[in-house]
Amino acid sequence: MTHPDLTLLRTPPKAPTTLRWTGTALDLLDQTRLPQEVTYRRCEDGEAVREAIVTLQVRGAPAIGLAAAWGLALAMGEKDDLEPNAWRSALEAAADRLRSARPTAVNLAWALAQQLKAIDGAGLSGAPGRALLTETAARLQSEDERVCATLGAYGASVIPDGARILTHCNAGALAVAAWGTATAPMYHMQAEGRPFKVFADETRPVLQGARLTAFELAQAGIDVTLITDSMAAHLMSRGEIDLVIVGTDRVTANGDVVNKIGTLSVAIAAKHFSIPFWVACPLSTYDPATAEGSDVPIEERAPEEVTHLGGQRIAAQAPVRNPAFDVTPAALVTGGIITEAGIARPPVGAALAELTAS
Amino acid sequence: MTHPDLTLLRTPPKAPTTLRWTGTALDLLDQTRLPQEVTYRRCEDGEAVREAIVTLQVRGAPAIGLAAAWGLALAMGEKDDLEPNAWRSALEAAADRLRSARPTAVNLAWALAQQLKAIDGAGLSGAPGRALLTETAARLQSEDERVCATLGAYGASVIPDGARILTHCNAGALAVAAWGTATAPMYHMQAEGRPFKVFADETRPVLQGARLTAFELAQAGIDVTLITDSMAAHLMSRGEIDLVIVGTDRVTANGDVVNKIGTLSVAIAAKHFSIPFWVACPLSTYDPATAEGSDVPIEERAPEEVTHLGGQRIAAQAPVRNPAFDVTPAALVTGGIITEAGIARPPVGAALAELTAS
Numbered sequence A, B: 001m002t003h004p005d006l007t008l009l010r011t012p013p014k015a016p017t018t019l020r021w022t023g024t025a026l027d028l029l030d031q032t033r034l035p036q037e038v039t040y041r042r043c044e045d046g047e048a049v050r051e052a053i054v055t056l057q058v059r060g061a062p063a064i065g066l067a068a069a070w071g072l073a074l075a076m077g078e079k080d081d082l083e084p085n086a087w088r089s090a091l092e093a094a095a096d097r098l099r100s101a102r103p104t105a106v107n108l109a110w111a112l113a114q115q116l117k118a119i120d121g122a123g124l125s126g127a128p129g130r131a132l133l134t135e136t137a138a139r140l141q142s143e144d145e146r147v148c149a150t151l152g153a154y155g156a157s158v159i160p161d162g163a164r165i166l167t168h169c170n171a172g173a174l175a176v177a178a179w180g181t182a183t184a185p186m187y188h189m190q191a192e193g194r195p196f197k198v199f200a201d202e203t204r205p206v207l208q209g210a211r212l213t214a215f216e217l218a219q220a221g222i223d224v225t226l227i228t229d230s231m232a233a234h235l236m237s238r239g240e241i242d243l244v245i246v247g248t249d250r251v252t253a254n255g256d257v258v259n260k261i262g263t264l265s266v267a268i269a270a271k272h273f274s275i276p277f278w279v280a281c282p283l284s285t286y287d288p289a290t291a292e293g294s295d296v297p298i299e300e301r302a303p304e305e306v307t308h309l310g311g312q313r314i315a316a317q318a319p320v321r322n323p324a325f326d327v328t329p330a331a332l333v334t335g336g337i338i339t340e341a342g343i344a345r346p347p348v349g350a351a352l353a354e355l356t357a358s
Helices: A046-054 A061-075 A084-099 A106-122 A126-158 A184-192 A208-219 A229-237 A263-272 A348-357 B046-054 B061-075 B084-099 B106-122 B126-158 B184-192 B208-219 B229-237 B263-272 B348-357
Strands: A019-021 A026-029 A040-043 A163-167 A196-201 A224-227 A243-246 A250-252 A257-260 A277-280 A325-328 A336-339 A342-344 B019-021 B026-029 B040-043 B163-167 B196-201 B224-227 B243-246 B250-252 B257-260 B277-280 B325-328 B336-339 B342-344
Touching: A019 A061, A019 A126, A026 A046, A026 A061, A040 A046, A040 A061, A046 A061, A046 A084, A061 A084, A061 A106, A061 A126, A084 A106, A084 A126, A106 A126, A126 A184, A126 A277, A126 A336, A126 A342, A163 A229, A184 A196, A196 A208, A196 A229, A208 A224, A224 A229, A229 A263, A229 B229, A229 B263, A229 B325, A243 A257, A243 A263, A250 A348, A257 A263, A263 A277, A263 A325, A263 B229, A263 B263, A325 B229, A336 A348, A342 A348, B019 B061, B019 B126, B026 B046, B026 B061, B040 B046, B040 B061, B046 B061, B046 B084, B061 B084, B061 B106, B061 B126, B084 B106, B084 B126, B106 B126, B126 B184, B126 B277, B126 B336, B126 B342, B163 B229, B184 B196, B196 B208, B196 B229, B208 B224, B224 B229, B229 B263, B243 B257, B243 B263, B250 B348, B257 B263, B263 B277, B263 B325, B336 B348, B342 B348
Parallel strands: A163 A196, A163 A243, A196 A224, A243 A277, A277 A336, B163 B196, B163 B243, B196 B224, B243 B277, B277 B336
Antiparallel strands: A019 A026, A026 A040, A250 A257, A257 A325, A336 A342, B019 B026, B026 B040, B250 B257, B257 B325, B336 B342
């Protein structure tokens, strides 16, 4: 596979930036206020970053990891004068504190481990140690940007001009440093000046599509139309959707795709109407150690996500099921899986194994 | 086809009654306050009934028609002393006034026409005319009950014990005088003491499933679990749903089913997982004059239904599509269409033509 042209992606996307390092502080786009308000929370120490993670002001696994990496640099701000051993202990404690913000987010632990590895590799402490933490955070952020930008270029290469694209949930710029995963091909096509249109599923119960995807695409000047999840099949039946592209939380060895609840429903409808179904994700999401989707436990979340909205009850008193994810079998991924190493075409499980082996 | 046993249906369903005639007034369950409050609005004249229809305190085409039929009797309450011609003119004016409450609801006009036909057939006016209006309203209401009860008995005959039933929107007791259409087989099975379980799709954007179906089934003591629309396919993939049953707004000559947006999505998923998909409706819903579903215009409703809930904005500023209905092709109605004359098995278009010809 030839490497895609990334020239266009030197321009940042027009969507609001999720994380912004000022040189002395981290500005985080407060996602709890979206879409009503675009406000940034300025974090000047590690505790502020931790609180932003706990309160979901920053969400999306990659964005949480990057926030924590910057947070660790901030947490060491007043500690330049400590002896090397004391500095290293303080670093460990600060990392533990940040890690506890959302213990299940893999990228959070991963980003902090990268920081500790860099420090231990260089054997630094004090002010030079802190400078390295800042450097490493910046490197992780630009790696995330590069991976997403590459996904975008590969993705754009398989989307026809004028395509009407359906997406589900938010695998967007707001979940990462820039570009997003499922949205990266859209930003790439926009930069190329190519025409296309997006339909965003609202994504009940948490409304990531209505609140975040519709928001970031509209802000970026992309032609986006919001629909409820139940309207996707109807639009497909009327010939109004040409392809589907979504992100994913995990791809298993056989190519099954674990993603936000509702993805399976869209994939089945796409198959019914012979509409290509694509997935875009970094290779870090590929989990060859898990055989298939049915091996992945599906988290059931609080019933209030379904029965309440904005503090108001919107449903009758009745038992509720609230699975947060579903499994789209590899056979329904009829387009392919777009990664930074190229595109895995069906059968996607075998193709992913080949891409990562090379 | 043998006639079903309706003995059980002499007991009214345990769900709250939609319309209740007191002898001198009409009590309407105020559906705008559901599910938070179960309150009845007492209507003592025609204007009160009209206002209840306009403000959606009563909804569901059959229920609106019945409310108007009772409303016409109430509207003539102070007019017993009028001369026959003046009485007939006043009746016409009162019917016009009620008809204007929701000009597009077919059952509203139909029920008022039944009233005028009864009066003109009997040549009555004054107090005897008014008594006939009350009698006719009562007759229309018991016909509606009988039709739904019969649907229920036929439907229950094809549902296995222990079935886990998925339904979409509210084709329930709250839309009619009693029993509902899609819910009638559930109430019948409950009366028979047979075990079953219901999953109710919340039915975005207007949440008829969350607010009304979950409410009426829970009130009736039926085992109902609320899910978002996007969860239906996931539950099917896990073997947790045995059959689907929905109502319909119109069935075209070829057997296509026009129903609440989201029905098509459920039907496609049911087909994918080989789960029977059933429709329950009175024969008055069958429209042999329209060839197929694509001939039926799909109403696009206000974007605020998608972007707002309880007066609060829940979505980003972006264009919205809001089709209120979709078309499920006859081929996806794999169970059949349950009517008061019996069950139309696939191919359902031909079977309906046969049922109505006999």
